[in-house]
Amino acid sequence: MSTFRNRSTVLAAATTAVLALALTACGGDDSGTKSAGPAKRNSAAAGSTSESAKDTDTTTGGDTTAGGDTTSGGSTAKNTSASKGSGTAKGSTGSASAAAPVCTTKDVEITAAYQGGPPYTHIVLTAKNTSGHKCEMKGFPEIQFLESHKENVPAVAKSKPAAPIVLASGAPAYALVKVSDGGKDEDGEPVSAFSVVLQGGGGQAAVKAPGASGIFADPANAKTGYWTYELRNGADDF
Known part of the structure; x- marks a missing residue:
């Protein structure tokens, strides 16, 4: 009987040891839930770190640095470049180059000469x-022939050019x-010099009349x- 009990005790102890080893190898715990091994846990942690790194690149680096469309990257630089564009400068430069100051x-040097022969009406x-x-x-010359007649000589509308001179x-x-x-019966006077005002703030000049004895002017x-750039048939016939 003692021999049988001793064998039973040895078998029970051996069975208990085998069960303990099996549980350790399978990674079981008291709750019955399997836990991940050290290798798997390390792999998961590495994957999480990689994702975090990607998120960080998307926010502050990556495409932004290369001129992408993120807020802190290329779009802002492109918009800044556009705002520095030459539209306004070109506009300003174009206006300045197209405009010319008033003479x-x-x-200018203003001179007068007869146009045609006697009776020297022009x-x-x-x-x-x-x-x-x-x-x-600008416009036409504002002329006054006589000191006694202060009104400017009127302009002929048909002689106005289509474009600035x-x-x-x-x-x-x-x-x-x-x-x-x-005509002989006109109410005029001989004029040796007369005044010409240039429109647009160009000032006033005294112009010597042509001929040794000057011209006969009738303000009426x-x-x-x-x-104009040149005298034109029709437009300058009056």
């Missing part, structure tokens, strides 16, 4: 740009002026054309 009496004013830069001849350095502009009807019949 003043310091910019003269031609020539304004030559001597300034060294371009300038614009901008003179390059050394270029002339012309204006045809009717001084009288050439006098008319002037606009400044």
Whole structure:
């Protein structure tokens, strides 16, 4: 009987040891839930770290640095570049280059000559740009022939050019002026010099009349054309 009990005790102890080893190898716990081994836990932690790194790149690096469309990257740089664009500058430069200052009496030399032969009813004013830069001849010459007649000689509307008259350095502009009807009974006076005002703030000049004895001017019949690049048939016939 003692031998049988001893064998039973040995078998029971061996069985208990085998069960303990089996439980340890399978990774069981008291709750019956299997837990991940050390290798699996380390792998999961590494994957989580990699995802965090990717998220960090998306927020502060990656495409942003390379000129992507994120808030802190390329789009902001592109928009800044666009805001620095040359639209305004070009606009400003274009306006400045297209505009020309008004010709003043310091910019042009004004002379007068007869137009045609007797009875010398018309003269031609020539304004030559001597300034060294371009300038614009505004409108028509405002002329007063007589000290006793302070009204400007009226302009003929049909002689107005379609575009502004901008003179390059050394270029002339012309204006045809009717001084009288050439009649004996006109109420006029001889004129050796007369005043010309340039419109647009160009100032006033004294112009010597052509001929040794000057011209005969009748303010009641006098008319002037606009400044033009050249005298034109029809438009400057009056």
